[in-house]
Amino acid sequence: MSKSPVSGHESERTRRYQAMVDELYQDVYRYAFWLTRNPTVAEDLVQETFLRAWRSFDSLQSEGAAKAWLFTILRRENARMYERYRPELVDIDDVAVAEEGNMEPEQRRRQAELHQAILKLEKEYRDPLLLQVIGGFSGKEIAGILDLNNNTVMTRLFRARSKLKDMLHDEPDKTIEQNDLPSEEVTD
Numbered sequence: 001m002s003k004s005p006v007s008g009h010e011s012e013r014t015r016r017y018q019a020m021v022d023e024l025y026q027d028v029y030r031y032a033f034w035l036t037r038n039p040t041v042a043e044d045l046v047q048e049t050f051l052r053a054w055r056s057f058d059s060l061q062s063e064g065a066a067k068a069w070l071f072t073i074l075r076r077e078n079a080r081m082y083e084r085y086r087p088e089l090v091d092i093d094d095v096a097v098a099e100e101g102n103m104e105p106e107q108r109r110r111q112a113e114l115h116q117a118i119l120k121l122e123k124e125y126r127d128p129l130l131l132q133v134i135g136g137f138s139g140k141e142i143a144g145i146l147d148l149n150n151n152t153v154m155t156r157l158f159r160a161r162s163k164l165k166d167m168l169h170d171e172p173d174k175t176i177e178q179n180d181l182p183s184e185e186v187t188d
Contacts, residue, residue: 049074125160
C-alpha cells in the first residue's frame, strides 16, 4: 500500500518543524528568560510559542526567517500572558543560570551589574538591545520584529548603549570594562 500525498506532506512538515525547533530552541528560551526572569515561566512561554508555531507553520514563508518569526510569536505570547495574569516575579539574583557556573567570581559580578543595568533601561531601548545581543538579529530584522523603522531601531540601539555606559560609569565602585558592554557592531 502506498502512502497518500497528505501523509507524506505531513511527515515532511513534521521533519522541517523539528529541525527548526532543534536549531532555535536555545535562542528562543534565552530570550524568553530575559523577558520573564523566571525559568519556569520562560519554559511555559517557549512551549506555547512552539505550539503556536506548529499551528501556523505553513505560514512561514522562508526557513531563513524562522528565528525572527519565532521571536515575534514569543513577544506576542508574552504580551498575552501578561494580559491574563501577572505571575510572581523572581529576583534575578536568585536564579542560577547554567553558564555562570564556569565564570570567575569577578566575571560573575560584572555580568550581574551589566544585567541589572540592562533591566533598568526603558522597554523601548531594552527590547531592541536584547534582540540584538541575545537573538543576534540585525537592525533590519529587529525593525521587522518590533514593527519599527530601521533608523528608529538603530537610534534606539545607540541610545541603549549610551545609557548603559552612563549607568555603569556613574557609579564609582563599578569597574565594568568597555568590553563587557554589548558590541556596537550592527549588521543590516
